[in-house]
Amino acid sequence: MTDKNALIQPDRDQSAIALHIVDKAGLPDWLRARSGQARALLTAQAFAGAAGEVAVVPEGDGDGWIAVAGVADRAKLGTWCLARAAERLPAGTYRLAGVGDAAPALHGWITAQYRFDRYRSQGSEPGPRVLLTSAVRALPLALAEAAAVTMVRDLVNTPAEDMGPAQLEAEARALAKAHHATIHVIAGDMLERDYPMVHAVGRAAARSHAPRLIELEWGNPSHPRVAVVGKGVCFDSGGLDIKPASGMALMKKDMGGAAHALALAGLIMGQNLPVRLHLLVPAVENAISGNAFRPGDILRTRQGLSVEVTNTDAEGRLVLGDALTRASEAKPELVIDFATLTGAARVALGPDLPAMFARRDETAQALLAAGIGRDDPCWQLPLHDAYREWLKSDVADLQNSPSNGFAGASVAALFLDRFVGEGIDWLHFDTFAWRPVGKPGRPKGGEALGLRAAWGLLQGRYAAG
Secondary structure (H helix, E strand, O other): OOOHHHOEEEOOOOOOEEEEEEOOOOHHHHHHOOOHHHHHHHHHOOOOOOOOOEEEEEOOOOOOEEEEEEOOOOOOOOOOOOHHHHHHOOOEEEEEEOOOOOHHHHHHHHHOOOOOOOOOOOOOOOOOEEEEEOOHHHHHHHHHHHHHHHHHHHHHHOOHHHOOHHHHHHHHHHHHHHHOOEEEEEEHHHHHHHOHHHHHHHOOOOHHHOOEEEEEEEOOOOOOEEEEEEOEEEEEOOOOOOOOHHHHOOHHHHHHHHHHHHHHHHHHHHOOOOOEEEEEEEEEEEOOOOOOOOOOOEEEOOOOOEEEOOOOOOOHHHHHHHHHHHHHHOOOOEEEEEEOOOHHHHHHHOOOOOEEEEOOHHHHHHHHHHHHHOOOOOEEOOOOHHHHHHHOOOOOOEEOOOOOOOOHHHHHHHHHHOOOOOOOEEEEEEOOOEEOOOEOOEOOEEOOOOHHHHHHHHHHHHHOO
């Protein structure tokens, strides 16, 4: 992929192609200033100024030309309004004509040019489209957020053989090195004593994909402590409750929660947010072998509860339980976890909307508002107390997967709630981390869903502190 830092540049009167932005209401006036040839070509291309339309027409003498992009409302440029133009225009450098602050559109311009070419013998990159902007103050954050989204996409798109627990550890170590953070990793059988559920889920994997608990800390210890936790199931076969082939097809993305957590940690550290960051990633492969954990096993937990395994395919909540316990021991002000946790959330909300659960209404409302403000919408589902009884077990403190089939996303969240310390502000994302159908600026494949919403919440809560 083209260096994202080159796709948006400060406007210093460089040579550039004019990119005009029009909407349906303003198109007639804009057309009056064009030549007859330009108007004829736009008519031939059926350009009507609708959102997402892109055209190129001659301008001036010789071989000069300009570009024009349709948007829903020229007065309110949104995140994705220029994404289609960034995908379809010829390679070159462009300057918006007659538009002031285009800051909201910078993110979409960059992310629209994302390509995952790691495994192609020849890249599919058509050449960069560079946008010049006068919104210089918005540039560093736009680049940082685009880099975070790109990180999630790259990690999720990478197949499990090349993105196992060891590779997630390497990504965390690279972050720690870049931002002078401390990192501590416990792996393999060393997990059994202190992180027994992480060990149980991951112990059947090949040695090269041995489980681990990745823990990073950064920031001034006197600042508010924020824990970010990500489910790192690098491949999920379902365990002995094995998935069908169709259910395994996308299971390389089951570490999408870890990808979100790593990317959010990078934003926090890169933008020097005044918090004490505690990042935790339980990284495992839910594999099948002679020592795989079984339905009916009763697992110990770091917290001291016992868990009856009623379904080995409900493993994400198990590894998160130990990680959330560890996060809570440090008494954070806020815990945010990301997980590709349940199919029930996707049945309820589809692929675009991550399900969000919160202990405190004010935190939920701030998160939802931040998501709307960044075109990264989320949807709150309930932590309904009446469903807690479904987690009861006849032989242990709780079971991991009730069989009644009701409210799967809420029940999974209630399971996690048992491992978050009392009184701690907590947000849980049940996200898909995948886009099955591409949209402008958001290609098919791995995707950050809820990342920018969570980052907006943290900015609003701590940046002014």
